[in-house]
Amino acid sequence: MRNASRPSTPAVRVMQSFGPPRPTTNPYIHMLDAALAETAGVDHLRFDRRRALLGRYDALHLHWPELLLRGSSPSRTLARRAFAMALRLRLSVTEVALIHTVHNVRPHSDSTRWERRYLAWLDRRVDHRIVLNEQTELAPGAASTLIPHGHYRDWFASVPSVPPTPGLLSFVGLVRPYKGVEELLDAFASTAATAPALRLRIAGSPSSAQLERDVRERAGGDARVELDFRYLTEPEFANVVMESAGVVLPYRFMHNSGSALAALSLRRPVLVPRTDVNEALAREVGPGWVTMFDGALTGADLERFAEGIHPLPTAAPDLSAREWASAGDAHRSAYVAAVARRRGGARS
Structure with a gap:
């Protein structure tokens, strides 16, 4: 030992x-x-x-x-x-x-x-x-x-790998007010005419019944949106990430994000707000893995992200410092x- x-x-x-x-x-x-x-x-x-x-x-x-x-x-x-x-x-x-x-x-x-x-x-x-x-x-x-x-590679090592679904973007993790899920849904709604094949999955347990109602209302009748409000086990979390072409984390404030590192550990790119921390993370892990947006998230940001991550980078994200x-x-x-x-x- x-x-x-x-x-x-x-x-x-x-x-x-x-x-x-x-x-x-x-x-x-x-x-x-x-x-x-x-x-x-x-x-x-x-x-x-x-x-x-x-x-x-x-x-x-x-x-x-x-x-x-x-x-x-x-x-x-x-x-x-x-x-x-x-x-x-x-x-x-x-x-x-x-x-x-x-x-x-x-x-x-x-x-x-x-x-x-x-x-x-x-x-x-x-x-x-x-x-x-x-x-x-x-x-x-x-x-x-x-x-x-630290990275999550060992944590998820026992979960069988699954291929990404082209055009599927996901938010995954506990749904909290500061994580900007409502703004994500508003931005995604604006892509209906320009990117009708794009899909969005929201997966994770909301922190309150009111927040769940708000998210459902924002999703409206968009058939491209899938809502899964269950508490996710770790294998379920990993499967949601791996089934996605990319993970969107539109936090209103982001300083440290375990969800971003979890997605990168599972070899899925992330879309995150531009901060000094995220710029450093992008440099650390290598090109193609971290995409940033400025200001309020827009439908154009989502479309650019979806286009830029297909195909996935060939080199795995560098997490050797973790x-x-x-x-x-x-x-x-x-x-x-x-x-x-x-x-x-x-x-x-």
Whole structure:
């Protein structure tokens, strides 16, 4: 095992902010969980509330810290807030280092005033940040490590390959307000006369019944649009991507996108908004895999994308900088740096 290859180095004991991954857990967490379990010099602990308050560990690694504060009911939210205050006390009186992976520049959902105050305190308490791309802006002097989001090739390796369907574009993944699905449908509707053979599939579970109604209304009676609002298993997600000629991700704001990397890992090109992050991704993976649009998505953008990706590029997208074994080792280095910073000393 890889975690036996560094016998002379003390292991850094790190608790993650996630528990045992479930089938519905973000694949990034599944893959990180597996990578850290195999990383030499890391004693990898999944989240446990009792251990978080009373146990011995060197560092706590946060991913989406707002999720620690929210429950599925008012009573559970109250219980989580009580735990959060107890955790704050523990972090205030001990030398537990705090690491935060900056997945999003800001939370995707609205937060309460209490949550904003708590998250602001957490942000001040963080010793080290992990960023997924070079474009993430941090406060001057903030300690950080760049660890690119790993690829999904191994994650989807067991899913049989299927050929793309010419002219079929897809949006795939959880349907959220910030992802711009309504604007995608408006843009697609404008192609009815100029690209009648073009098809669009929306596949993924909406975040609310109201959003589902809005999307259905936008789709109208366009027979070229297919709506599949089921929660997709990972093989189903992969099949939707592979059956598509290309994947459209018209997010209103995009900083890091696991869906884009998943599509590229499955060798399907993506259409995404033009941002510094996406321009860097296009350079990284090679020509033909990342197409960008400027401003509001239009029907012309969709038509150009559909024309430009047929046939698919012959060379696979270059994802060599996103190997999970390298990510595990890089996380260990970040953990060691965070612990040293918190304790004011050196640890190798």
